Amino acid sequence: MELNWSTFVLEIVNFLVLVWILARFLYKPVLNAIEERKASIDNTLTASEHARVDAEALRRQYEERVEDWEREKETARSQLVEELAAERARSMEALRAQLDQERERARVVEERRVREAIQRAEETAIAQGGQFAARLLSRLAGPELEAHIVDLLLADLQELSEDRLQAIRTGVAGEAAPLKVTSAFPLTSRQREALVGAIGKLAGREVACEFLEDTRLLAGVRISAGPWLLCADLHGELGFFAEAARRGQ
Amino acid sequence: MGQTGHAGGPLFHIGPVGVTQAIVTTWGIMLVLALACWLGTRRLRLDPGPAQVVLEGALTSIDGAIRAVLPTQSQRVLPFIGTLWVYIVVANLSGLIPGVEAPTADLSVTSALAILVFLSVHWFGIRAEGVRAYLRHYLDPSPIMLPFHILSEITRTLTLAVRLFGNIMSLEMAALLVLLVGGLLVPIPLLLLHIVEALIQAYIFGMLALVYIAGAIQAQQLKRQKEKE
Numbered sequence: 318m319e320l321n322w323s324t325f326v327l328e329i330v331n332f333l334v335l336v337w338i339l340a341r342f343l344y345k346p347v348l349n350a351i352e353e354r355k356a357s358i359d360n361t362l363t364a365s366e367h368a369r370v371d372a373e374a375l376r377r378q379y380e381e382r383v384e385d386w387e388r389e390k391e392t393a394r395s396q397l398v399e400e401l402a403a404e405r406a407r408s409m410e411a412l413r414a415q416l417d418q419e420r421e422r423a424r425v426v427e428e429r430r431v432r433e434a435i436q437r438a439e440e441t442a443i444a445q446g447g448q449f450a451a452r453l454l455s456r457l458a459g460p461e462l463e464a465h466i467v468d469l470l471l472a473d474l475q476e477l478s479e480d481r482l483q484a485i486r487t488g489v490a491g492e493a494a495p496l497k498v499t500s501a502f503p504l505t506s507r508q509r510e511a512l513v514g515a516i517g518k519l520a521g522r523e524v525a526c527e528f529l530e531d532t533r534l535l536a537g538v539r540i541s542a543g544p545w546l547l548c549a550d551l552h553g554e555l556g557f558f559a560e561a562a563r564r565g566q
Numbered sequence: 567m568g569q570t571g572h573a574g575g576p577l578f579h580i581g582p583v584g585v586t587q588a589i590v591t592t593w594g595i596m597l598v599l600a601l602a603c604w605l606g607t608r609r610l611r612l613d614p615g616p617a618q619v620v621l622e623g624a625l626t627s628i629d630g631a632i633r634a635v636l637p638t639q640s641q642r643v644l645p646f647i648g649t650l651w652v653y654i655v656v657a658n659l660s661g662l663i664p665g666v667e668a669p670t671a672d673l674s675v676t677s678a679l680a681i682l683v684f685l686s687v688h689w690f691g692i693r694a695e696g697v698r699a700y701l702r703h704y705l706d707p708s709p710i711m712l713p714f715h716i717l718s719e720i721t722r723t724l725t726l727a728v729r730l731f732g733n734i735m736s737l738e739m740a741a742l743l744v745l746l747v748g749g750l751l752v753p754i755p756l757l758l759l760h761i762v763e764a765l766i767q768a769y770i771f772g773m774l775a776l777v778y779i780a781g782a783i784q785a786q787q788l789k790r791q792k793e794k795e
Contacts, residue, residue, distance in 0.1 A: 319673075320673060320674050320677060321576075321584070321586060321672075321674040322674075323576070323583045323584050323585075323586075324584075324586045324588055324589055324672065324674035324675065324678075325674045325675075325677055325678045325681075326583075326678075327583065327585070327589045327592075328588070328589065328592060328669070328674060328675045328678035328679070329678045329681065329682060331589065331592045331593065331596060332649070332653065332678065332679065332682055333682075334596065335595075335596050335599065335649055335653055336645050336646060336649045338596065338599065338600045338603065339599065339603060339645065339648065339649050339652065340645040340649075342600060342603035342604050342607055343603040343606075343607060343621070343625070344625065344644060344645055344648060346607040346610055347607060347610065347621055347622055347625045348625065348629075349610075350607075350610040350611075350612075350614075350618070350622065351622055351625075351626065353612060354612055357612055
């Protein structure tokens with residue numbers, strides 16, 4: 318355990334050389350690498366901080382934009398709601414007017430339909446009444462009834478007004494052919510003479526008459542001279558009735 | 567296992583200077599460390615590989631330990647303290663290699679390291695405070711304390727050298743005795759203890775050196791702070 322001075326001195330030199338070697342080849346490069354990494358990390362952190370600040374600014378900008386969009390959306394939505402309400406009101410008004418027109422048109426059509434139905438019912442009733450009366454009178458018709466009608470005709474001819482008499486005279490005067498006297502049943506000679514006399518008296522001259530028979534008249538006579546026609550038969554009267562009833566509507 | 571020639575003579579001479587086994591081993595350690603550092607730091611990258619991670623981790627740990635004691639001037643003392651730790655660890659562990667004697671089992675080597683620590687304390691203290699301010703702390707708190715300060719400087723240097731030498735030498739001696747008495751594999755637990763002891767002794771030596779240097783640098787600073795307060 319004695320001290321070797323050469324070893325002592327060489328060890329000091331060796332250690333100082335080792336300090337230089339390690340400082341040159343270990344501490345300096347490794348510490349530099351660590352510093353570079355720290356600088357790189359600091360740069361990265363700074364860049365990330367900048368990025369974070371930028372992102373924050375972008376986020377605020379985005380939020381403001383979103384808020385603007387929300388406001389615009391709300392405004393547009395309220396405007397749209399108002400426009401829709403106005404459009405709905407206009408549409409409802411137009412629809413209501415159209416409905417009123419349709420209702421009025423339907424009412425008119427219905428009234429017309431009802432009126433036509435009533436008219437058809439009345440015409441049917443008149444026709445049925447005429448048929449019923451014709452059927453009833455056809456059963457009641459006979460020479461007696463016809464004689465009675467001829468008597469009534471002769472009486473009525475006596476009581477005609479001056480205007481009617483003048484019309485008969487005008488109609489008979491221009492007719493050279495014999496007058497046609499149609500009856501449902503054969504007329505008696507007395508009836509024929511009475512009719513010829515009455516007509517001659519009305520015409521103011523002698524007239525010739527041709528006597529015909531037509532069962533469709535049911536009973537009575539029908540006198541015609543050209544366009545002039547004098548009906549005193551049940552068939553004609555029923556037709557007059559129906560026509561008068563139709564006109565009376 | 568190294569030889570027991572702790573007081574052995576020189577292996578050869580370079581001129582008048584005798585070169586002992588410890589010096590040769592130290593050169594070998596220097597060569598290995600230099601080669602390892604050169605290879606390890608050839609291609610340092612920002613994205614480190616496994617070897618770079620180990621290097622950076624070791625150096626960061628050393629730097630962290632120094633900063634814990636001396637926060638303001640760690641860069642200045644890092645080469646000296648770091649080299650002490652690295653060299654003593656490797657030197658202590660080199661004794662595990664058969665045929666190699668640990669340099670730290672030689673009192674001349676540990677004394678040289680202790681003297682370097684002694685000188686570095688004054689060197690760093692004078693650089694930090696200046697000669698006058700540094701020497702003044704030997705008179706604090708009273709000039710009467712000057713002999714005690716000087717005695718303290720001598721004894722702590724001496725204890726540094728003897729502690730490291732004694733621990734390493736005794737471990738190797740114990741392992742040799744167990745090997746001689748017990749057989750080939752019997753000293754293995756003792757060799758494991760050697761590893762732990764090697765790390766602990768390196769840490770203690772480096773940490774004490776750091777504390778001494780920090781005391782020299784910060785003695786006047788603390789005094790000024792107290793005066794300001």
